[in-house]
Amino acid sequence: MIAILLALALSAPSGLPPSVHPWPIGVDPGFRIAAAPPAVLAGRTIGGLRCGRSDGSRVGVHIELFVRRQVLIVPAGIGVARPWRGHPARLTPGGCTYPARTLDPTGVIEVSPGARVTLGDVFRLWGQPVGPGRLAGFRGKVLAFVGGRRRSGDPRTIPLRRHAQIVLEVGGYVPPHPRYLFVRGL
């Protein structure tokens, strides 16, 4: 009997869509955060990070942020000084950019190859606090995951390595993605 039920259970999902849970994008005021503080917009050096005009290749890192099981969007324009062209969905820098930058709001961080930048640097360029008990404007124990695995310690120290998939969560657990498919060239 049990064997039959197990067989039925295992065969039931065939032909059905895979079970994937969507998490809604947060829209409360705390979820709408500007991409850069005035110092970054002006291209000043931030915590040792210099704003340069190198247009060479970059490597991709993907970060996802969740607050109370809602998505906190990582905006386009982090690490991008004025001026730029485009719109909130895709920026084209017209001035200098930093070793870590976002050109769209997909959570993909473009990192200069060889640059030793950390997640803390991204938040510094964003102008937002992050730490074991803080994620942007939200307080609470911050859970960090890299490649789907829990990472203890201060999330600011997480290095931005090529194709790393980093998830930070506060106020509720969301099963983290282990990987992300990057476009060619990143």
Place this chain on the structure above:
Amino acid sequence: MAIRLASVVALAAVALAFAGTARADADPASDILYVRNMFLPISTTVSPAAAAKLRAAISRAHAAGRPIKVALIAGRTDLGGVPQLFGNPVYYARFLDAELQFLYSGRLLVVMPQGAGLAQGGRAIADKAVVAAKPAPGGDGLAETAAQLVDEITTGKPVAPSGGTVTVATGSASHSKSSGFPVGLVTAVAIFAVFVLIAVGGVLLAKRRNA
């Protein structure tokens, strides 16, 4: 013995119920549609002319009071962290719609090489034209199909395919809502319930024997 067996079965049921549950948000389209009405694929190119045509169709829909957002998904890369949804436009439309639920209540159209899907309010919409859509290959094929579908959905009337690159079935659009979104969840819950019943039965049987 029966109690042990019941415990094992219950644990197996829990594992089965949650097996295969993946996570999101990691799909680029949701982040782009947060601020725009159109997501173009990043895995291939869409010509400016085809993009403009789709943009115009979306504008017409908004002007007609029938807002719509459109995502063109040409490859697995366009789905970022949920590539397993490639090839299933109906499910991805519902998925995307759920992600945008707090900021958008209009219709959401997804076009993939395998077909198209339409969703609103967390449910798929069984629109005849959408169900029958067979996009032409390439980014422009997806955009052409999407533009045509947006016009059909907006007007409720079939629109002649342009350039012969798109095949869309004619017929008035019916907007009956399917009840499909939680199919996987409902299946898992049903299976879980069956196993719990078995486990409870086993425990009661063991108690009766012991007594």
